[in-house]
Amino acid sequence: MEKVNWGIIGLGAIASQFVKGFDGLSNSKLLGIASQNQDRLSKFKQDLDINTEYCFNNYQALLEHKKIDIVYIALPTSLHHEWIIKCLDAGKKVLVEKPATMNAIEIKEIKKKYKNKKIFIHEALMYMYHPQILKVIELIKQDEIGQLISMESNFGMNILTKKNIFGFKKIKKLNTKHRIFNKELGGGVILDIGCYPVTLSTLIASQISNIDYDKVEIKNIQKDIKSNEVEINASMDIIFENNFKSNIRASFTKKLGNKTSIIGKKGEIVIEDTWLANPSIITVKKDQDEIINISSAANIYSYEIDTLSQCILDNKMKPDFPGLTIDDIIGNMEIMDRWKNNL
Secondary structure (H helix, E strand, C coil): CCCEEEEEECCCHHHHHHHHHHCCCCCEEEEEEECCCHHHHHHHHHHHCCCHHHEECCHHHHHCCCCCCEEEECCCHHHHHHHHHHHHHCCCEEEEECCCCCCHHHHHHHHHHCCCCCCCEEEECHHHHCHHHHHHHHHHHCCCCCCEEEEEEEEEEECCCCCCCCCCCCCCCCCCCCHHHCHHHCCCHHHHHHHHHHHHHHHHHCCCCCCCHHHCEEEEEEEEECCCCCEEEEEEEEECCCCCEEEEEEECEEEEECCEEEEECCCEEEECCCCCCCCCEEEEECCCCEEEECCCCCCCHHHHHHHHHHHHHCCCCCCCCCCCCHHHHHHHHHHHHHHHHCC
């Protein structure tokens, strides 16, 4: 079978999780890696058995390699805008780690720059590609819980006291040099993990009707902000034009869990572990509860890699699902901008 050749720029903690997703995929190959940190480059090369020809100590060199089809940008958020443009200018397809950019202005600039070209750009929201989200959408379309009314979605953990759920090293204090707590690098809970419940909210709301992002209301914004001007806890309500309401909470210091509840006129859908699907359990609450167990691959990133690779092999600009466009990325970034700036 023909394979899509992937390259990665930036070999930090998230990349170390992402690369595990290539195991067992027949349509995808991790061909090249690039890092300015020689120790990381050497470790990835050895661990993944990457040919020396495809190991680069500068990002541009990887982009110039003709065999690379798509680049996964796993750099700090503050560098996304620059390297999205460089990837697209080099003729590469792009998967950029969430959030796509620092703000809506940056992603709008990218849309404007390439308005007369077909570009392949997707935001790395791995949870969207997992079968449990597909199942939730299927249940909604089958009218299992009736007309949608509201939802609640949380993403919260105390990263100062235990290992982060993505396998990162424990963060012992609010160190402003760490990207999570550095405003200039795109730190803060809203951009880092708040993007998960925001994007799920718009995905669910879009099942009712198309979203007019200009008519989305943001209410009840609450934030805990540290002296370095980054949020460590945040919550808000999103109210869509179709009257669907989403209450979302994100935290770096509180164990909120990863549960999502979607409420309709006939019942409720509960996702136990929305973001990592470990375990992948959906409960449909009506007159009699139905528990649905979803079989899951060992690595959640494999679904994202597999879906986008197949999309490329089929000469499509986006997958059928989740099928987000650059306008959806812009809309979600606008919501997060308003959350951050109390607008």
